[in-house]
Amino acid sequence: MNSYPIHIKPFGKSAVLVEWPFEIDPKILDDILTFKDYLKLKGYSGEEWEIVAAYNSLALINNKKEIKFEEISVRLRELYDQREEGVKKEPRHWRLPVCYDLEFGIDLEELSQQIGKTIEQIITLHTSVTYTVYGIGFLPGFLYLGGIPKDLETPRKASPRLHVRKGSVGLARKQTGIYPQDCPGGWNIIGNCPVPIFDAQKENPCFVRVGDTVSFYSITRAQFDLHTIQAEVGIDLLTKES
Amino acid sequence: MLKVVKSGFFTSIQDNGRYGYRHLGVPVSGSMDQPASRLANAMLENPEEAAVLEITMSGPVLEFTKDTWIAIAGANLSPKLNEVDIDNHSVHRIRSGDRLAFGKHIDGLRGYVAVKGGFDTPEVLKSRSFYKPITEKDHLVAGMEVPYKEVTEFEVKISHVIPSEIHKVLKLSAGPGPEFDILDDNQKELLFNQSFTIAMENNRMAYQLQETLGSHQHPMLTSATMPGTVQMTPGGKLIILMRDGQTTGGYPRILQLTEDSVNKLAQKTFGDTLYFKKES
Numbered sequence: 349m350n351s352y353p354i355h356i357k358p359f360g361k362s363a364v365l366v367e368w369p370f371e372i373d374p375k376i377l378d379d380i381l382t383f384k385d386y387l388k389l390k391g392y393s394g395e396e397w398e399i400v401a402a403y404n405s406l407a408l409i410n411n412k413k414e415i416k417f418e419e420i421s422v423r424l425r426e427l428y429d430q431r432e433e434g435v436k437k438e439p440r441h442w443r444l445p446v447c448y449d450l451e452f453g454i455d456l457e458e459l460s461q462q463i464g465k466t467i468e469q470i471i472t473l474h475t476s477v478t479y480t481v482y483g484i485g486f487l488p489g490f491l492y493l494g495g496i497p498k499d500l501e502t503p504r505k506a507s508p509r510l511h512v513r514k515g516s517v518g519l520a521r522k523q524t525g526i527y528p529q530d531c532p533g534g535w536n537i538i539g540n541c542p543v544p545i546f547d548a549q550k551e552n553p554c555f556v557r558v559g560d561t562v563s564f565y566s567i568t569r570a571q572f573d574l575h576t577i578q579a580e581v582g583i584d585l586l587t588k589e590s
Numbered sequence: 591m592l593k594v595v596k597s598g599f600f601t602s603i604q605d606n607g608r609y610g611y612r613h614l615g616v617p618v619s620g621s622m623d624q625p626a627s628r629l630a631n632a633m634l635e636n637p638e639e640a641a642v643l644e645i646t647m648s649g650p651v652l653e654f655t656k657d658t659w660i661a662i663a664g665a666n667l668s669p670k671l672n673e674v675d676i677d678n679h680s681v682h683r684i685r686s687g688d689r690l691a692f693g694k695h696i697d698g699l700r701g702y703v704a705v706k707g708g709f710d711t712p713e714v715l716k717s718r719s720f721y722k723p724i725t726e727k728d729h730l731v732a733g734m735e736v737p738y739k740e741v742t743e744f745e746v747k748i749s750h751v752i753p754s755e756i757h758k759v760l761k762l763s764a765g766p767g768p769e770f771d772i773l774d775d776n777q778k779e780l781l782f783n784q785s786f787t788i789a790m791e792n793n794r795m796a797y798q799l800q801e802t803l804g805s806h807q808h809p810m811l812t813s814a815t816m817p818g819t820v821q822m823t824p825g826g827k828l829i830i831l832m833r834d835g836q837t838t839g840g841y842p843r844i845l846q847l848t849e850d851s852v853n854k855l856a857q858k859t860f861g862d863t864l865y866f867k868k869e870s
Contacts, residue, residue, distance in 0.1 A: 357768045360846035361869075363816060365768045370811065398612050400814035402838050407814030411609050483812050485615045485838025488724060492812055492838075528615075529723045546614070548714050548724045554614040 349433050352379060356421040363409040364420055366428075370404055372494050372522070374480050380406050381559045386431040387424075401558050402483030402492065439559045441478070444526075444541050446517050446564045447572035448474075452540035455505070459519070459536050463502060470538065471566055473497045474517075479524065479562045489528035489546025489554045493562060496524050508534030515540040517564070542567075542575035591655045592709070592736040598650035598692070600793075601730045603709055605641045608717035608724070612837040618817060619719035619833050622700050622794060622856035624849075625754070626664035630704035633661035633681050633748045640708025641718040643736075645701045647859070649692025650730065652703075656740035658684045659706045663753070665698025665857060680750045698857040706744055710737040721834055759785075760864040762851040767820060769842035772808045781844070781866055786828070788862045794834040797855060799864075802826035808842050815839040818847035820866075830855065 355367040368376045380401050387399060392408060400407045448471045450456060456467050479493035504520040509532060516527040518535025527533060528546045546554045604627065607620030621627035627642050649667045659681055662669050666678040670691045676682055711718050714725050722728035773781065780803060789798040803826040814837065821829045821841035830847065848869060
């Protein structure tokens, strides 16, 4: 098991931030998640503690009381040195359908000119790789997906749209992601995923966890319509591969 | 039922927050001024987590269809019961058919109306706090009905409370955020000595400030944020995240406000002045 130099920083009176080296690296994420699961096992859980892991950091937030920074940083260093592999939940892989029809992929034509690839090539590139979920945030169920092919890297749109449709699949710089709800947004929209990533009515509202992997496969407009109806009536569309 | 006759500027149901889902991107939400909402509940001997109405600047017009007691706290928005002025920070007996309205905005920004037993809107992810799309709506609109239980017997023990003073100039206590050290000495000096003005863009998610601190190019990987996190954009704009604020962000976090300061800021609005004070 790799060990990394970690930094522990105060984050207000009730939280503390643990930082790993400034890199987007699946091995670092793996170490963060191992440590997170170990912390939970050691009592940093329940209603009192919340842990938010993303990219190269882990925030421990106490919901009940103020914490003593010196005390907790010593304790966290001890626990980091003692952490054990094996208690960690295995990452899962999700295959998600995306309809790249121009009706949804409203920026596909512009993007095609910008990066000098045909729309077919963009779809092939986007569906060819496995993405890692480096974080969930910004909106409920918004996945920060890393691992985008270099050829698809593109700046955010100069001016964000006031309204992006729920399910929209976007690209911006080194990231791709799915808008879990209607909202404003500045990413380049290339398609739509009919599988709802977040459902507040479910006991576990988001089936994806940080550390899971995701890949996309292309579906036709007709399949999209069918999936949308299936999702509405609650048929599970997910393809999980372990 | 509580019938919403007029919605007011922004009226919502809030409680002490939705905890335990930040790792899925779900904001904490809850009353922006927690002590004010707790006070309203305390006057009625409600449990702390009872849901209250949060009203913003211009109040709604509400009609009660069942007997109960209410308590009002927070901003003074000139409450009126059946067109008669009533005291803020006090408990009032409500009879079926009574109408609660609000008038002139005297001080503060957000007022709280608690009802005996709490409002009974559906609990979603262990909280009744409105936050779209976790809850169906993010604010009440005319014609909506908010359920509550009829109460005909209650012995009022605390009928009035003296509110904490709302200061004209706000001093926000803050500790260093994780990226505080990206600021140079000049920026740190400005941060703690200059006054800041609340921008037009202020709501339950975040308060932006008008003055800037100078641009920076500090690279960041998205990381956790909380209510009270002060972010600095590449252009030097300061954004203070509030109760509905996102749970992760990609801007440097230069300060973290104390809980007390988040509550006080919730009573301020566009054009108000504030200072940052280094937490001792």
